[in-house]
Amino acid sequence: MLGNKVLRSTLFVGMLALAGLTLSFEASAACQLVSSNGGKPLNIKPVDSDTPQAKEFLETCNNPYTKIYVKDPEAAKAGRKVMTLNGCTGCHGGKLEGVMAPSLRKDGGQGAFDTKWAYEKHNTDKGLFETIAGGGANPGVSSAVMPTWHNQVEGHAGDGLTTDEILKAIAYIRTQYHGDGEKVWLK
Numbered sequence: 001m002l003g004n005k006v007l008r009s010t011l012f013v014g015m016l017a018l019a020g021l022t023l024s025f026e027a028s029a030a031c032q033l034v035s036s037n038g039g040k041p042l043n044i045k046p047v048d049s050d051t052p053q054a055k056e057f058l059e060t061c062n063n064p065y066t067k068i069y070v071k072d073p074e075a076a077k078a079g080r081k082v083m084t085l086n087g088c089t090g091c092h093g094g095k096l097e098g099v100m101a102p103s104l105r106k107d108g109g110q111g112a113f114d115t116k117w118a119y120e121k122h123n124t125d126k127g128l129f130e131t132i133a134g135g136g137a138n139p140g141v142s143s144a145v146m147p148t149w150h151n152q153v154e155g156h157a158g159d160g161l162t163t164d165e166i167l168k169a170i171a172y173i174r175t176q177y178h179g180d181g182e183k184v185w186l187k
């Protein structure tokens with residue numbers, strides 16, 4: 001009797017473990033975004049209107065526009081347009097040189113974050129996406145706060161941006177980087 005019970009519970013535990021394994025496989029297939037404001041999961045889902053590039057990013061954490069824009073200034077204009085139309089340049093400057101917010105060129109300026117990223121994770125496109133989509137820490141690392149932009153994130157500025165628009169802005173920011181060190185995002 002006892003033997004049977006032990007067997008049954010062992011089987012049950014085994015099945016639970018298998019179910020857990022399947023679940024974690026499913027979860028790890030997608031890019032796990034976290035908020036730059038507290039580190040909670042940033043829940044951005046693919047939608048029907050997403051471009052193939054947006055879908056690829058949400059699946060792999062890889063921004064396909066980065067390598068294209070770095071080689072092709074004409075294509076990079078699409079990212080610049082996102083930033084001028086949405087007022088990013090109002091705070092970060094027309095040349096991203098930093099005005100009321102840190103420089104995104106990182107080639108010098110007045111502030112502590114005009115030569116290095118305010119958040120170390122901004123060495124990756126995933127990290128930049130997390131801060132642009134879900135906003136910066138509050139209070140911000142540089143003491144001012146970066147607003148929230150993704151249209152799926154509560155409290156976003158204006159009409160909000162799509163995943164694709166944010167990826168284009170990021171790829172454009174990469175073309176404007178003039179700071180030191182390895183350009184890890186090109187790997």
Ligand code: HEC
Pocket residue numbers: 083086087088089090091092100101102103104113116117118119122128131132136137139140141142143144145146147149169170173
């Ligand atoms: C209201 C002013 C404001 C606007 C508009 C704004 N930002 Fe920012 N942004 C900030 C501030 C302030 C920070 C620094 C946040 C911190 O220190 O925590 C920041 C940080 C950033 C960073 C990280 C910089 C670093 O050094 O690590 C990026 C990238 C960025 N913003 C991109 C954008 C993009 C793209 C847009 C438009 C969609 C935008 N910002 C619009 C104020 C702004």
